[in-house]
Amino acid sequence: MATGTAHRTPARPTTRKALLLALVTVLAGLSAALFATPAYAHATVVxxxxxxxxxxxxxxxxxxxxxxxxxxxVAAQTWVVAPDGSRANSGDAVVRGNTLAYPLRAGLPNGTYLVGYRVISADGHPVPGGFTFSIGEPSASPPTAASLTGPDVDPTVDVLVQVNRGLAILGLALAIGPTLLLMTRWPAPRKGVLKLTATGLSTVAATAVIGLYLQAPYTTGSKLFAVSGEDVAAVVDSRFGQAMLLRLFAVLAGLPLLLLSLRRSPRKGDKWLLAVLGLALVVSWPLGGHATTSPVPPLTVVTDTVHVGAGAIWLGGLVALAVFLLRPALSDEAAEFMPVWSKWAFRLVAALAVAGVAQALIEISEPAALWETTYGRLVIAKAALFALLIGIASIARNALRGREPTEGLSGAENALLRRTMTVEIVLALAVVCVTAVLVQTTPARVAYADQQRSEAQPFSQRLSTKYYQLQVEVTPGEVGPNSLHLYAFAPDGTELDVLEWKATAALPSASLPPVAIELLELSPNHVTGEITLPSAGDWEFSFTLRVSKLDQATVTQSISIR
Structure with missing residues (x-):
C-alpha cells in the first residue's frame, strides 16, 4: 500500500500540468477557429x-x-413548388458561399412559383422563409409566401430550449459561485456547499447533453421526437455543438478534481487548474451564442464571458451564503465573512454593469432598436430587474457598513440579511429567465435592419373592376428606379387583350402631380414600364385600361415607397 502511494503522489503535479496544457490547447484551438472565421449574426436575405x-x-x-x-x-424544407403543386427543383438546393441555389427542371409551365427555404445561420438559429415569382404571367390564383404554413419552431421544443438554457445558467451559478467561496476563506462547514457545487456541475452536464438533442428539432423545425441521427450529428458538428462539447469536457475534468481538492486544503496548482476549467466552462456560453456573431467577436466573447461569469458567481455565492452561512449558530463566522463578500459583490456588480453596457452598445446599433425590437425590449426588462436587484443589495451592504468584523451578527441583522438575500436570489432568477429568452432572440441590430429592409419590398397586388382584373407589380418598391409590370385578365381569370393602356404616378403629400408612365407592350395582356420615384411616401398610381371600343375603367392604388 505504501509503495503504491509513493508512486502516485509525484504523479499528481504532472497529471495536473498535462490536464492544464490540454485544456489550454483546446481553448486556443477553439479561439483560433472562432476568430479566423468572419463574424456573422442571424442570416438575412440580401x-x-x-x-x-x-x-x-x-x-x-x-x-x-x-x-x-x-x-x-435543411434539405427537406428547401424547395420550389410549381403552379400545379409539383416540385419544380430538379435536386436539392446547394450552397455556394452565401448563396443558396435551386436547380430547376426543364420545360416548366407558365405561372406563379413558390420558393421555400429553411436554413441554419452561423449562430445556430433557424431562418425559415419564402417568396414567389412568375414565369410568363402570374397564375389566376397565385400562391403567396404566407402559404408556407407551420410555426418556425415547434412550440414545445421552443419552450424546452428556453427552459434548458435557463437551467444551464442556474447550474453554472451553483457550480462556480460556491466553488470560489470554498477556495478562499469559507468559515462554515464545507460538506453542504460541496453538494451544492456538485449539483451545479451535474446540472450543467445534463443540460449540455439535453441541449445537443433539443437543438436538432429546434433547427429543423420538427417535432420533439421526430429527429434522425443525421440531425443530431449535424448539431454536434456545428459551432453550438462544439461549445456544448467544451462545456461537457470542462465538467468531466473539473468535477473529480474539485471534489478531491476541496476535501483537503486546496493547493496552488489545484486553484490554477480549477480557474482554467472554470474559464472554459463560462466561455462555452459566448462560444455557442450571439457573441461569436457580432461585428467584433473577440470583444463580445470577452464581454459576454465577463458578464456570464460575474453573474454566475454572484448568484451562486448568494445561494451558498443564504443557505449555509446565515444561520444563528454561525453568527460570528457570518460577521467575519460578510464584509469580504460585500467587497466581492461590489466588484462583480461593476463587472456585470460594464460588460452589459458594452454588449448593449454592440448588439443594439441604433437607439430606436431598443424599443422597436423584441431584443431591445428584453434588454430594457433585464436592466430594470438589475437596477432593482442593486437597490435591494445596497440594503444588505448598508447593514454591514461601519461594524467590527469581530462582532457577531445579531438576530435582527441575520434576519435582515437572509430576507434581502432571498429577494436578491428571486430577482436574479428572474434575470436568468429573461436571459434565457434573450439568447434565443434575434439581436436588435439584425432585427432592426431586417425591419427597415422589409419596409421597402416589391409591390404585387391584383385589382378588380367590372371589366377586368389587373395584376400590378412594382419592383423594387423603393426610392429610385422602379420597374412596373401590368397583366390584364378577364373577370373569370382568363387572359384579356387590352386595346389601350395608361398609367400615372403622383405623390399628393409632396404636391407632386401625376406623371405619365411610358408603357411598352410585351403581349396583348402584358405591358411594362420604368419610372424613377424621387421621394419616399405613399405614391398614388392610376391605371386606365380600354378593353373594347366602349368599355374602359380606371383603378387607383396607393403604394408605399421607402
Missing amino acids: STTPQANATVDTQPVEITVVFSEPVSP
Missing part, C-alpha cells in the same frame, strides 16, 4: 434571383437566394 414577386419572360436555369452570411440548408 437578394433573390428572380426578385420576389417578379415576372420573368423565360424560365431561369436556377433560382438563387443570397444571404448575409454562409448558411446550412
